[in-house]
Amino acid sequence: MDSALTLLGLVSLKPSYGYDLKQLYDRLFGLRKPLAFGQVYATIARMIRDGLLAPLGEEAGDGPDRKRYAVTPDGEERLAEWMFTPDVPSETLQNNMFAKTVVALLTGRDAQRLLDLQRACHMEQMRALTRQKQSAGLMHVLLYDHALFHIEADLRWIDMTAARLTQLRAEVLA
Amino acid sequence: MTAVLEARGLKKSFGRNEALRGIDVSIRRGEIVAIMGPSGSGKSTLLHCLAGVTVPDAGIVRFNGTAISTLDETARGRLRLGDFGFVFQFGQLLPELTAIDNVAVPLLLAGERRAAASARAAEWLVRLGLDGKAQRRPQELSGGEAQRVAIARALVTKPAVLFADEPTGSLDSLAAEGVMKLMIELVRESGTTVVVVTHDSRTAAYADRDIIVRDGRVSVALGEAA
Structure with a gap:
């Protein structure tokens, strides 16, 4: 997840103080990893430097900040580009499991055991996430669903590979 | 903790097909256990043996310490009616009966009066979020609603063990989640033991642990946490 662009998206709701941004970010996205204040201000500074955010002048808000920030037209453009560019599906998860399975088959080790x-x-x-999901609000349910469906995909790969082990062994050793 | 259900050395063949080849399983009171495995691995046969539906060729099944695999059909029928509840994938509700009458059936079979049976059935329909659907017939319910009626019917007798064979197999993800969430809440509340056969890992993830059956045997990678 790109926390800088996510923050930019939150500022696009309305001009905001760094303190309020951190609170909103943590409420929506900080379930596992809340943002440090230092990280919020460093990100804001970087986005001002890159012309994506602009300070609106000094006035006191609810928190300790005096400055509010707004998204610039370049920032809006960058936000739209991020939002509507599809993410490339990750292929990396399976690689280690695939490598271990093939090496186990090649070297006569117990591939079934490693898959089990x-x-x-x-x-x-999956059980831990399902337990957490049961008491979660709908927004976090979406987050848990995403994680659960990805684990499920791995499990389907594991089951399919387990079902093909005999055939795989013959192919690897041919 | 005491095992509510225990199987030792279970074997069962259908013709030349060895469905179970020596299975040991132990399930504690109040535990929710998922039985998983590839198609044809023997997981449904294991459930049927544990539930006293099928008699194993060899081995023993104990419920609360009593051997049930050697009981005659009448005694096993009584046990299934009084102590066990069942939920299947589909087709389990009587199509000519309304939802409330379907739920009342096991109570009536157990000798309860109609008014009392209907009152308890109505309570269970409410607990499963089906208030307002009591007079619907199965064909007038969605898949998820029909499964919730089936769960109400399975739990209305307060069984010690609920056996569920692919309870979400015919449902989409959202309906499956609704059914599992409610079922698990209710069985946790009542301390009912659950044995659920499923090929769906998201359904199995509601359980406390899973038992993998492969080629008629329990997968031994992690041992059977009995």
């Missing part, structure tokens, strides 16, 4: 262990680890994580 991986599967158990994935299921444990």
Whole structure:
């Protein structure tokens, strides 16, 4: 997740103080990892430098800040580009499991056991997320769903690979 | 903690097909266990043996310490009616009966009077979020609603063990989630033990643990946490 562009998106709601931005960010996205104040101000400074944000002058808000920030036209353009450019699906998750399975088959180690262990680890994580999801609000339910569907995809790969082990072993050793 | 259900050395064949090849399983009271595995691995046969629906060729199944695999059909029928509840993938509701009458059936079979049975059935429909649907027939309900009626019917007798075979198999993701969430809340509240067969990892993730059955045996990578 790109926390800088997410912050930019929040400023586009309305001109905001750094303090308020951090509160809103943490409420929406900080379930696992809240932003440090230092990171918020460093990000704001970088976006001002890049012409994406502009300070609106000094006036006191609810928090300790005196400056509010607004999104510039360049900032709006950057935001739209980020939002409507599809993310490239990640392919990296499977690689290590794939490599381990192939090496296990090549070297005569127990590939079924490594898949079973991986599967158990994935299921444990899925159970933990499902428990957390049950008491979560709808917004965080979306977040848990995203994680759960990704783990499910791995599990399907693991099950499919387990079902193909005999055939795979023959192919790898041919 | 005491095992409410225990199977030792279970074997079962259908013709030349060995569905179970020596299975040991132990399930604690109040535990929710998912049985998973590829199609044809023997997971449904295991559930049927644990529930006293199928008699194993070899091995023993104990419920609360009593061997049930050696009971005759009448005794196993009584056990299924009084102590076990069942939810299947679909087709389990009687199409000519309304939702409330479907839920009342096991109570009536157990000898409860109609008025009392209907009152309890109505309570369970409300607990499953089906108030207002009591007079609907199964074909007038959505898939998720029909499964919730089936869950009400399975739980209305306050069974010690609920057996569910692919309870979300015919539902879309959202309906499946609604059914599982409600079912788990209700069984946790009542301390009911659940054995659920599923190929769906998201359904299995509601359980406390899973047992993998492969080629008629329990996968032993992590041992059976009995």
